[in-house]
Amino acid sequence: MEEFETLINFGINAIFVTLLGWYLITNLQWYNYSLSRVVLKHHKPQWHVMYFIIPFIAYYTTGKFFIIFFLFAFLPAIIFWYKKLDKKLVLTWRVKRFLILLVSLTLFQDMLCTLKDSCQMYGVFMPLALAYIGSYLIEKYLFMIYKKQAKRKLASMDKLQVIAITGSYGKTSIKNFVAQILSQKYKVYATPRSVNTLGGIMGDVNNSLPEDTEIYICEAGARESGDIYEITTFVEPQTVVVGRVGEAHIEYFKSLKNIIAAKLEIMQSPCLEKAFIHTSVTDEPHDKVTFFGNELSDINAGLDGTDFSMNFDETSLNLHTDVLGSFQTMNIAVAVRIAKEFGMSDAEITRAVKKLEPVEHRLQMIKAGGKLILDDGYNGNIDGMLEGVRLCSLHDGGQKVIVTPGLVESTEELNLKLINAINEVFDIVIVTGSLNAELFNKHLDVKQKVMLADKTSLTAVLANQTKSGDIILFANDAPNFI
Numbered sequence: 374m375e376e377f378e379t380l381i382n383f384g385i386n387a388i389f390v391t392l393l394g395w396y397l398i399t400n401l402q403w404y405n406y407s408l409s410r411v412v413l414k415h416h417k418p419q420w421h422v423m424y425f426i427i428p429f430i431a432y433y434t435t436g437k438f439f440i441i442f443f444l445f446a447f448l449p450a451i452i453f454w455y456k457k458l459d460k461k462l463v464l465t466w467r468v469k470r471f472l473i474l475l476v477s478l479t480l481f482q483d484m485l486c487t488l489k490d491s492c493q494m495y496g497v498f499m500p501l502a503l504a505y506i507g508s509y510l511i512e513k514y515l516f517m518i519y520k521k522q523a524k525r526k527l528a529s530m531d532k533l534q535v536i537a538i539t540g541s542y543g544k545t546s547i548k549n550f551v552a553q554i555l556s557q558k559y560k561v562y563a564t565p566r567s568v569n570t571l572g573g574i575m576g577d578v579n580n581s582l583p584e585d586t587e588i589y590i591c592e593a594g595a596r597e598s599g600d601i602y603e604i605t606t607f608v609e610p611q612t613v614v615v616g617r618v619g620e621a622h623i624e625y626f627k628s629l630k631n632i633i634a635a636k637l638e639i640m641q642s643p644c645l646e647k648a649f650i651h652t653s654v655t656d657e658p659h660d661k662v663t664f665f666g667n668e669l670s671d672i673n674a675g676l677d678g679t680d681f682s683m684n685f686d687e688t689s690l691n692l693h694t695d696v697l698g699s700f701q702t703m704n705i706a707v708a709v710r711i712a713k714e715f716g717m718s719d720a721e722i723t724r725a726v727k728k729l730e731p732v733e734h735r736l737q738m739i740k741a742g743g744k745l746i747l748d749d750g751y752n753g754n755i756d757g758m759l760e761g762v763r764l765c766s767l768h769d770g771g772q773k774v775i776v777t778p779g780l781v782e783s784t785e786e787l788n789l790k791l792i793n794a795i796n797e798v799f800d801i802v803i804v805t806g807s808l809n810a811e812l813f814n815k816h817l818d819v820k821q822k823v824m825l826a827d828k829t830s831l832t833a834v835l836a837n838q839t840k841s842g843d844i845i846l847f848a849n850d851a852p853n854f855i
Contacts, residue, residue, distance in 0.1 A: 383483050385443055386495035387476070389432065392451050394475040394501060396424050399455075399462040405570065405596065406467075406512075408505070416808060424451055432497055457829055467512060474511075475504035516572065520607070523578040527608065533586060535608050535644075536711065539593040539601055539636050540616025540651065542754040543704045544569065547616055548592045549732045550701075550708035554725040555588055558717055562586040567751070569594030571603050588715070595635050602638040611646040612714070613639045614707055617666070618654045619754060647714055649707050665707045674699035674760075676738070676745075676767055683709060690719055692726045697736040697747070698760045705729070734850070736761060743841025744771075750850030755780060755787045758848050762794045771842030772800040776831065778851040779809030792816045801838055805831065806851060 397411075400420075404410040415421065428447045435442055455461065462468060478500040486495055527533065538547050545567050552563040564577050569592040582589060593604040605613075615636050619629070633654055640648060645661060652666040671691075672681040678695040681702045694705060705726060712722050731737045734751035745768065749761045758780070765773050775795060779788045788809055795802055796818045803823045804813045810824055823834055839845060 379487060381440070382495065383487060385440055386483055386497070387479050389428070389443060389447070390479045390497055390500050391472070391476055392448070393425060393428065393497065394472060394504060395455075395462070396451065397501065397505070398468055398471050399458075402462060402465075402468065403460065407596075410596075420454070424454060429497060457827060459828055467508075470511060471504060471508040474507050475500060478503050478507075516575075519575050519579060520571075523575040524607065526578055526582065530584065530586065534588045534612070534715075535610040536588065536590045536612045536614070537593050537605060537608055537610035537639055537642070538590065538614040538616065539595070539639050540614070540654075541618045541632060541636070542757065543616045543700070544592045544594065545751070546701060546704045546732050546735055547614060547707055548590050550705050550729060551614075551711055552590050553729055554708050554712045554717070554722065555590075555715060557721060557725045557728075559715070560585055560587040561590065562588075563590035564592050567594075568592065569604075571600070571607060574604060574608065593639060595638075598631070598635050599638070601635060602641055605639050605642045609644040610639075610642050611644050612711065613642060613645060613648045614711070615639060615648070615650045615654050616707070617651045617703065617756075619756075649710055651703070651707075663710060665710055666703055669702050669706055672699050672702055674702070674764070676764060688719070690723065692723060694726050694729045696729050696731050697738060697764060698757065699763075700756050700760050701736070736764070744839060745844045747844065747846045750847045753781055753783075753849045753851075755783070755791060758791055759794055761846050761848050762791075762798050765844050765846050766798045768844040771844060772839065773798055774801040774803070774835075774839055774843055774845045775799045775848055776803045776805060776835075776845065777848040778804065778806040779813060779849070781808060781849065781851050785812060788812055789816060795819070803831070803834060803838075808851070 400411045400415065401408065404414065412421075428442075431442050431447070432439055482500055483495045527535075536551060538544050538551070540547070548563050552561050555561045560583070562582055564574060565581070568574065568577055574591055589608070591604070591608050591610065593601045595601045618633050618636055636654065648659070648662045649665055650662050652664050656664070668684050670682045670684055673679065674681075674697070676697065678693060679697065679699065679702060680691075680693050683690045683692065683706055690709070692705070692709075694701075696705070709722055709726065712725070717725070732751075734748050736752065736757075737748040739746040739748055747761055747764065749757065752758060752761070758777070762775070765775070777791075777795075780791060789812070792813060793816075796816075799819055801821045801823070802813070802817055802819050803825060804810055804817075805825050805828050807826060810826075814822070814824055821838070823838070825831060825834070835845065
């Protein structure tokens, strides 16, 4: 009987520690593997209390009754929590290494305690702490190896031209537009999706960058000062872009001045030849800088596409694109300037702009079941969201519906500005998540508002509330943990 009880406790401890580790690594993956961000910047810190702190304390205080707590409280709760997540853990090799190390340490500890019969209960903190520290050291070591490998690969491509792009808004759109236009004439490769950290870029260079690439386009993001400098000194771009800068990620940088300083770290590339900087960033003249943002005129942006003109010193270009959103003209404009810098003619550029495809989840138009859907899920800035609202106002017939969590990592003032615009256009507003729920619930003045704690029931709500002829805007698709 005693041996059976020991076996049960052994198994319960191993599963319990693994589940705590699963919770920890899931949150670390969401927050770019920064423990300080998980602890201090988490959007739902109550989860830590419910799924980590209380179970941790219960293990050491409930004694023989812990098995009841584990089987009937913690285990169902953590399974239910994970099943409801819309952004689940991705089993990368980093995650697998952490979990293998954690399980190995836990089993070693438990076997040692069992054989020596020296432990009243198995430990929880020690295997978690050692697995985190061990995983951190392993990743640091591998990071250095991968970085050297990627650096050698870039150095071996001696004719490679590198374009690096940063900014608060529109980085991914600019990257995609530059890649699409330049690919009409050159062999171009761009970092996929929203890969914009040093680790992501290194992995992309090692695993995906073709050896015959002529132009490599790299997106550079930042959560703190020095991030963009690290990327810049790694890829050493000859051409850099600083797109529009605003108060995105203000909680990390504390002030707009700090954000601008962080973005301008891209100017420290040792191979810099040409920089394109938006007028919202600085007006300080520099012999390698071309400012953009004021060359646009005659913008006509509707649900059928966008027409606009670009004015240069001696000429102008009249352009059409099927890409939606007047704000995208600025992102296309800098792509056009780069294309001219790379020797493309006006005729080539005009044809390329006309063939531009919308960036996925950025005012991407989808027609389904007689409904018109504007998928703007990856757009989280105020100007982009307001443009999505404006485009919906142009729709004739049917209801106008918006699904949004509001602005994330932004200010109450900007969220109120968004709410006021929504009140003027939409019939139905579906607010997802709790981040801005109270503010929206208080200030929304529309025919119908639906407040959802998460997105698990969103499909059913849309099926019940919308019909053929309606237009639905998905504005800023923040995951459940936000």
